[in-house]
Amino acid sequence: MSKGIKTKETILNTALQLTSKFGLESLSIGELAKSVGMSKSGLFGHFKSKEKLQIMVLDYAAENFTQQVIIPALKKPRGLPRLEAMMMNWKKWSGSYMTGGCPFLSSIVEYDDRPGNVRDHVKLLQETMIGSFERALRVSNEENQIRSNVDIKQAGYEIYANMIAYHIYSRLLGDKNSDKMFTANFDKIITSIKV
Amino acid sequence: MSKGIKTKETILNTALQLTSKFGLESLSIGELAKSVGMSKSGLFGHFKSKEKLQIMVLDYAAENFTQQVIIPALKKPRGLPRLEAMMMNWKKWSGSYMTGGCPFLSSIVEYDDRPGNVRDHVKLLQETMIGSFERALRVSNEENQIRSNVDIKQAGYEIYANMIAYHIYSRLLGDKNSDKMFTANFDKIITSIKV
Numbered sequence: 430m431s432k433g434i435k436t437k438e439t440i441l442n443t444a445l446q447l448t449s450k451f452g453l454e455s456l457s458i459g460e461l462a463k464s465v466g467m468s469k470s471g472l473f474g475h476f477k478s479k480e481k482l483q484i485m486v487l488d489y490a491a492e493n494f495t496q497q498v499i500i501p502a503l504k505k506p507r508g509l510p511r512l513e514a515m516m517m518n519w520k521k522w523s524g525s526y527m528t529g530g531c532p533f534l535s536s537i538v539e540y541d542d543r544p545g546n547v548r549d550h551v552k553l554l555q556e557t558m559i560g561s562f563e564r565a566l567r568v569s570n571e572e573n574q575i576r577s578n579v580d581i582k583q584a585g586y587e588i589y590a591n592m593i594a595y596h597i598y599s600r601l602l603g604d605k606n607s608d609k610m611f612t613a614n615f616d617k618i619i620t621s622i623k624v
Numbered sequence: 625m626s627k628g629i630k631t632k633e634t635i636l637n638t639a640l641q642l643t644s645k646f647g648l649e650s651l652s653i654g655e656l657a658k659s660v661g662m663s664k665s666g667l668f669g670h671f672k673s674k675e676k677l678q679i680m681v682l683d684y685a686a687e688n689f690t691q692q693v694i695i696p697a698l699k700k701p702r703g704l705p706r707l708e709a710m711m712m713n714w715k716k717w718s719g720s721y722m723t724g725g726c727p728f729l730s731s732i733v734e735y736d737d738r739p740g741n742v743r744d745h746v747k748l749l750q751e752t753m754i755g756s757f758e759r760a761l762r763v764s765n766e767e768n769q770i771r772s773n774v775d776i777k778q779a780g781y782e783i784y785a786n787m788i789a790y791h792i793y794s795r796l797l798g799d800k801n802s803d804k805m806f807t808a809n810f811d812k813i814i815t816s817i818k819v
Binding site: 450452528529530531534535537538539540541542548551552555556580582583586587589590591593594597598600601602603606610613614617621 | 645647723724725726729730732733734735736737743746747750751775777778781782784785786788789792793795796797798801805808809812816
């Protein structure tokens with residue numbers, strides 16, 4: 430890695446930690462400069478604007494998600510095995526990745542009522558993730574693993590619902606059965622669509 | 625209503641609007657005083673501390689939830705009809721109540737990693753709501769509407785998952801099929817536990 434890329438990586442990593450703790454809207458180039466020990470003008474050189482920084486932080490987290498959750502799942506056989514691997518990878522990743530909280534979930538809540546580029550980007554990233562599940566489901570259909578009349582969007586919605594509920598049950602509620610409930614619900618969704 | 629109670633109601637209502645737009649952590653007695661046109665010291669007289677104000681705002685929103693979602697459902701026959709009415713009341717209420725965003729969901733995300741009284745209260749209120757669904761499910765069991773071996777906590781988790789997913793699909797993603805997916809998922813959950 431060149432020095433420039435490594436510096437950017439360090440900055441984005443710190444920015445992501447701050448986002449995880451305080452949310453994306455509170456993220457400022459000034460505060461970030463303090464945290465990484467750089468000048469504000471030096472950071473402006475990297476990111477140009479707060480909005481650009483926010484979007485790059487989201488992309489940085491999304492890239493990590495892709496590397497940890499999606500790509501390892503592609504080693505599994507096409508269709509349902511991949512979808513199942515995505516769920517298991519995600520559960521592991523979501524539990525270990527951020528101490529502060531999920532940067533995506535906090536951005537969803539912060540930006541769902543704030544029109545603009547950041548909101549559009551939060552939306553795009555969620556749609557991309559849900560799209561990965563839907564694609565795995567369409568492949569499952571091609572491979573005759575699920576019934577041909579399955580409503581793919583509905584199944585994607587249910588899979589997504591399970592992830593968000595698990596996140597809240599395990600983190601806020603500290604429910605010791607969260608893992609079991611997540612798995613039971615996922616199995617139930619799959620059983621309901623399987624051939 | 626006495627003048628004192630009416631003033632408090634006005635203040636809490638404004639505080640809730642601010643929370644819905646900017647989150648509970650950003651809520652300050654100073655900003656709130658500006659918004660309602662009162663002195664900061666006058667507001668301190670009502671709420672004593674920021675933390676107390678935050679907890680009262682949550683309770684104010686929870687009281688509204690109880691009035692609009694739970695109580696009207698009690699007119700329905702015991703068990704599943706009540707649970708179904710709660711879901712329909714909630715969907716109507718959640719869509720019309722707050723322009724900024726759900727004050728509970730934003731508090732969940734803000735406080736899941738911040739130990740203290742506010743977090744404990746957010747947790748208590750979510751557990752209370754989920755407890756209402758679980759109670760309706762236990763009654764459904766007593767009335768022989770659902771199978772005796774149904775895992776009540778699991779069903780409560782799935783019902784909760786559906787609500788959060790609907791909220792995100794309808795608000796952030798603007799998915800025009802959110803209503804249909806919410807209802808289909810709820811029906812599926814009920815079908816899976818019915819006798």
